[in-house]
Amino acid sequence: MTVLIAGAGIAGLTTALSLHQIGVPCQIFEAVDSIEPLGVGINTLPHAVRELFDMGLKDALAATAIPTARLSYYSARGQEIWTEPRGEAAGYRWPQFSIHRGALQMILLDAVRERLGPDAVRTGHRLTGWDETAAGIRVHFENRRTGEKQPSADGALLIGADGIHSAVRARFYPDEGPPKWNGAIMWRGVTEGRQFLDGRTMIMAGHESQKFVAYPISRERPTINWIAERRFAADHDWRREDWNRPGNHADFLPQFESWRWDWLDVPEIARAGARCYEYPMVDRDPVDLWTFGRVTLLGDAAHAMYPIGSNGASQAILDARVLAREFLARGVTPEALQAYEAERRPATARIVLANRGNGPEQVMQLVRERAPNGFARIEDVLTTEEREGTATAYKRIAGFDMEALNARPPIVAVG
Numbered sequence: 235m236t237v238l239i240a241g242a243g244i245a246g247l248t249t250a251l252s253l254h255q256i257g258v259p260c261q262i263f264e265a266v267d268s269i270e271p272l273g274v275g276i277n278t279l280p281h282a283v284r285e286l287f288d289m290g291l292k293d294a295l296a297a298t299a300i301p302t303a304r305l306s307y308y309s310a311r312g313q314e315i316w317t318e319p320r321g322e323a324a325g326y327r328w329p330q331f332s333i334h335r336g337a338l339q340m341i342l343l344d345a346v347r348e349r350l351g352p353d354a355v356r357t358g359h360r361l362t363g364w365d366e367t368a369a370g371i372r373v374h375f376e377n378r379r380t381g382e383k384q385p386s387a388d389g390a391l392l393i394g395a396d397g398i399h400s401a402v403r404a405r406f407y408p409d410e411g412p413p414k415w416n417g418a419i420m421w422r423g424v425t426e427g428r429q430f431l432d433g434r435t436m437i438m439a440g441h442e443s444q445k446f447v448a449y450p451i452s453r454e455r456p457t458i459n460w461i462a463e464r465r466f467a468a469d470h471d472w473r474r475e476d477w478n479r480p481g482n483h484a485d486f487l488p489q490f491e492s493w494r495w496d497w498l499d500v501p502e503i504a505r506a507g508a509r510c511y512e513y514p515m516v517d518r519d520p521v522d523l524w525t526f527g528r529v530t531l532l533g534d535a536a537h538a539m540y541p542i543g544s545n546g547a548s549q550a551i552l553d554a555r556v557l558a559r560e561f562l563a564r565g566v567t568p569e570a571l572q573a574y575e576a577e578r579r580p581a582t583a584r585i586v587l588a589n590r591g592n593g594p595e596q597v598m599q600l601v602r603e604r605a606p607n608g609f610a611r612i613e614d615v616l617t618t619e620e621r622e623g624t625a626t627a628y629k630r631i632a633g634f635d636m637e638a639l640n641a642r643p644p645i646v647a648v649g
Contacts, residue, residue: 235370235390236261237566240361240402242269244335245533245550246395247342247355251289252558254350255648258566261387262346265360265378265396269343271336274422274511275451275459277302277436277544278333280326281634282551287328288644294341299331300434300450308439309601311608312495316597316621320436327640330544332436332451332459334424338547359384361401364392364529371528390566392529393557395550398518400535406526413516413538415472416590418465420515420541421481423507429456430498437498438595441602444489445595446500460503461541462486463515472514481512515540517590520583523575530571532557537582540589545632549585552633553578555645562646584631594628597621 237253239246242264253260278286278299286295306317321330346354359375366372371392375384394402398413429450431437436449440463447461464486466472483504493500504510518538524531533550557574564570592599597616605615612621629635 235259235388235566237391237393238263238371238373238387238389239393239395240373240400241265241394241396241533241535242343242355242357243395243397243533243550244339244342244547245397245535245554246393247339247346248285248289248551249393249395249532249554249557250346250350250354251342252554252646253561254346255289256558256562256646258558258561260350260354261389262355263359263361263373263375263387264355264357267358267377267379269339269355269357271334271340273335273339274424274461275332275449276335276338276547277449278331278338278551279544279548279632279634280321280328280330280636281639282548283321283331284328284639285551285555285645288555288646289345291341291345294345295331295333295338298337298341298453299333300453301329302332302436302449303432303434304436306431306435306437307595307598308437309598309605309608310440310444310493312439312493312497313608313612315601315612315616316625318622318625324636325640326636332449334451334457334459335547337452361396363405366528390528391568391571393532394529394535395532396535398516398534398538400531402529403531403535406523406531407521410518413518415514415516416540417468417470418463418515419472420513421462421483421486421504421510422513423460423481423504423510424451425458425460425503425507427456428458428503428506430458430503438598439493439498439500440598442592442599443602445598446490446493448498448503458503460507462490462500462504464489479512481510483510485512517586520579520586524579525568525571525575528568528571530557530575536579537586539582539586540593542589542593542595543585543628543632545585545589548632548634549582552645553582558646562648581633588628588631594625597624
């Protein structure tokens, strides 16, 4: 029987492509009426890019994504703290890609419709509940905009890939409440016609209270994705998170006016972006169970995490691939869902908690604490071992240690 997938984001679309690759029929149900290329830039790490390549998406991705060559951390004074090669430049067998989120979603959506058929994604279907039947599961929907009841769908299993506000998760954890806010708000934007450094570097500057991130995201035209972040008091009145909520430059730019360096002019880059979007930094606590009978969680619905370390989309892609592997091994069964969860839930819980501890960006905070007025030599503030050790430890937690990844066999062995 068909596997039913709630959500046509990166998680749901990757799951559909993975299941199609192993011959398992599936159907996606998406709450919005029309899927548009929304959002800003994201990074996909080599372990996730490997999986996208294994799904036959290499050419489509390489046509638009930037193969990130370096990651650099800087102080709020623009002083370099740590630089390391990334992707193939670091010795990985696969690149690290920086890409517009909407572009990635459209690549996945186009592939789903081409391979599974034009009706593989049913929009205007917000999940309202489900019942387990003698043969599997029956899922119920309504139109989010009109409230009109939609036809129910029957399948073998249900995959909740419906994001941080997952209706599937809410049924299992009705008292969980909204996502947890850590006091930081991000303003995200895209500025076209600009580039910095070598055009393939991702930079992070600042510290826990104030940070700026920038990286190029398009081969087609010089385009910089940027994030300005500020931390507020715990009682600050923040609004519900929504990637498409318009932001106001006046809410953050005054605090970044002095961030003008010979290699990057932060205010100029931000002002040149016509629009920005406001988003509070939120996540959810790891939970003890994802799988309940014929239903499981995947992607942000399972493990919403802070956007630190470039891991949100990458971990969703890995979820999809492990799930497909377990279907190959155990059939389309609840036992396969349990095996998938047994591997992925502990792994992603570690990343959620590591990101709460600032992940690899902790080196910037240590410089802030040890040398608030700047430094002459970074080695006098942070040793090479401290900087390299922080980066290496996070790669291991997140599952993209280079030697281990290069030596590991494919997650899904097909063909």
